[in-house]
Amino acid sequence: MVDSSTGWPWENLGCFKYLLYGPFVAKVLYSRFHEEALNAGTILCLHVLILCALRGLVHQLWSTYTNMLFLTRNRRILRQGVDFKQIDKExxxxxxxxxxxxIAFMASYMFPFIENLPLWNLKGxxxxxxxHMAVSEPLYYWVHRHFHGNHHLxxxxxxxxHSSPVPQVFTAGNATFLEHLILTVIIGIPILGASLMGYASICMIFGYVLVFDFLRCLGHCNVEVVPHQIFETIPFLRYLLYTxxxxxxxxxxxxxxxxxxxxxxxxxxxTLNGKSWELHKSISSNQEKYGRVPDFVFLAHVVDVSAALHAPFVFRTFASLPFSTKIFLLPLWPGTLVVLLLMWAWSKTFVYSFYELRGRLHQTWVVPRFGFQYFLPFATEGINKHIEQAILRADxxxxxxxxxxxxxKNEALNGGGTLFVNKHPDLRVRVVHGNTxxxxxxxxxxxxxxEEVFLTGATSKLGRAIALYLCRKRVRVLMLTLSSERFEKIQKEAPVEFQSYLVQVTKYQAARNCKTWIVGKWITPREQSWAPPGTHFHQFVVPPILSFRRDCAYGELAAxxxxxxxxxxxxxxYTMGRGVVHACHAGGVVHLLEGWTHHxxxxxxxxxxxxxxxxxxxxxxKPVNNQD
Known part of the structure; x- marks a missing residue:
């Protein structure tokens, strides 16, 4: 049994809790298709559904804004990030x-006059x-203070x-069943009172509830958005509106x-905290203009439109899970594309997320360019300009x-970062591709x-290093490449006694007896068919290859x-699990932690x-792909 005061009656339903809206939807649909006109009860159900959707939208828009670090990072009140534990809790x-x-639906039966409200009434x-000012505010104050004063409560x-270490918009709604019953009474008193007076209207109810939610989100958003100049101009206003x-x-x-x-x-x-106004002025006036400078930056890029919706400022819960395409994302695709195009036109690298490790701040910045653009010859100069600007900004x-x-860090784009280091030899920031x-x-x-591996993408930066490393371990490497010149160049880099372990092959058929494939170039299902049963496909290709063979194993990207x-x-x-990052990201972290000074x-x-x-x-x- 669920404790009616500390738990929620439907907490075991998971996402099926939204079926509780089913009767509202069913009543509206039934009246729409089987009745000539909507009756008062149906209209009430429709209004409840619309109001619930708008309330969710208010919270979501606030969450989106406050988590846009490129807009709000200098006005954040508590600087630490929100971790997975808090997200799960909320x-x-x-x-x-x-x-x-x-409760609103049940109230309509107790007070039937609520169903026949006018659209507008100023007196309401x-x-x-x-x-609200005379009853709800003092009632909430004393109830809230009593909850803090009584240790049992x-x-x-x-x-x-209060278990959420960093207040967030969704923290406002994260409370026990009993607390929200009390809050329902507090929000309901002004509505019911105005209704009993005969002054209530639909606009009044919608307006009051949405403003109530708006102000709750404001208080919990952890970003100071109220300018201190307002309180300096109208001093008494600071007692009428919190920040x-x-x-x-x-x-x-x-x-x-x-x-x-x-x-x-x-x-x-x-019970007024003496630091309230000075701290508000300090943050609002943006005295710490640049805030805390990150020690490490990972310069990422947009993969595609769908993946852009995985940003933490879109859906926080969705971003806290490995990316996968979801049906609910499809309606958002057009709007997301427009936003990405606007950010493209804005031409600014933006702060995406951050975390702390060993007392050092690590940030992810994103270049507003789609993945496919990196393969367009005419886009090369513009993309390199963005990357260069990000490096100089970090410097x-x-x-x-x-x-x-x-x-x-594409080789054809900028030589794995060499372009920028050569162009700016006095850089203090260390540029790292992380491929080591x-x-x-x-x-x-x-x-x-x-004893033997089959390597595609064999002459790439990673392919070359893997081949040279393995041949020193006396592992035979079948290097798939049509360029004898490139193969011979790599072969000559190996010690003479190990050069025979590097073998050039030009067709996939050469690997039909090799069960260890290292894939650095995308291969089709037909090309995969040459692998013998039981083959393990290790890969460093972006995007990852399709898992076509059920009789083979497919490794994830290096992480x-x-x-x-x-x-x-x-x-x-992206598709990585919680706390897991791509190996190139991890390579930069190690570079920082070791204090290495080379590029x-x-x-x-x-x-x-x-x-x-x-x-x-x-x-x-810790490695995440190791075989047992």
Missing amino acids: WDWDNFIILQAL FIAVLTL FNLYHSFH PTYHSLHHTEMGTNFCLFMPLFDALWN RLGVKVISLAALN LTAAVILNDLPKDV MKLPDDVGGLGCCE EVGAIDVDRIDLVWKAALKHGL
Whole structure:
């Protein structure tokens, strides 16, 4: 049984809880198709559904804005990030909307006159505002203060709300069943009072509920959006409207700032935090213009339109899971494309996400370019200009290491970052392609007793390093390439006694007896068919190859799990699991943690592969693809 005060009656339903809206939808649809006109009860159900959708939209829009770090990072109140634990805890933040929808439906039977309300009545707005200030505000203040003053009530009912370390928009709705029953009474008193007076209207109910939600989101958003100049111009206004800074102090110093929206009641009963106004002015005036400078930056890029919806400022819960195409994303595709085109036109690299590791700030910046654009010859100059601007910006800020994501370090694009290092020899920021660790991850994923491998993309940066490393281990490498010149160039780099282990092949048929394939170039299902049953496809190709063969195993892209002490990480890196990043990202992290002062660009230094691998393990990074 679920405790009716601490749990939710439908908490075991999971996503099926939304079926509780079913009776509302069914009644509206039935009346639409089987009745000549909508009756009052049906109209009420329709209004409840519309209001619930609008309430969800208010919270989502607030969440989207506050998590756009490129707009809000300098006005964040608590600087730490939101981790997976908090996101999971706040997963069912919208339970209160379902609760209040059901209560509204039951209230219509208790007070039938609510069903026949006019669209507009000015007196209703005056009545609801008066009742809110005179009844709801002080009632909430004393109930809230009592929850904090009584240890039993706090520990059993209210501590759950305060267990979120960083207030977020969805934290506003993240509370126990009992708390939201009380909040329903508080939000319902002005509406019911205005209705009993005969002044209620549809616009009044919609307006009051949506403004109520808007202000709740404002207080919990963790971004100061209220300019301090307003309070300097109208001093008394600071007692009528709280700010995000004001409410955040309640979460950090819980014995103060108990008000709902009006600090007046904290001032009257001497619970006003003395730092409220000065801290608000400090953050609002943007005195810390650039905030905290990151030590490490991972320069990513947009893969495609669907993947762009995986950003943490779109759907926070979706971003906290590995990316996969979902049906609910399809209607958002056109709007997302427009936004991406606008960001493309804006031509600015933007801050995407951040986390902390060993007391150092790590940020991901994104180049607003689609993946396919990297393969268009005429787009090369523009993309390199974006990457160069990001590197120079990082250099100006004092960033120590900037690591380039997959296509941002494409050999044909900029020589694996060599272009920028040669052009700007005085860079203080270290430019890292991270491919040394990528090679190490792939190599350490191979069976220890492997004697022969088949390698596609054999003359690429990674292919060359893998081939040279394996031949030194006396592993026979079948290098698929049509260019004898490139093959011979790589073969000559190997010590003379190991050169015979490198073998050029020109057809996939040559690997029909080899069960270890390392794929660095995309291969079709037909090409995969030449692999014998039981083959393991290791890969470093983007995008990953299709898992066509059921009798074969397919490895994921090279990746590593970040150390356990990483903090504030709340989004997954594309298709990677929680806390897992691409190996090139991890390579930059290791570069920073080791304090290396060289640039890692251009060709991979084969002699450093084992060194980088051991350094990664030393700092707590863990491989995720190793075979048992």
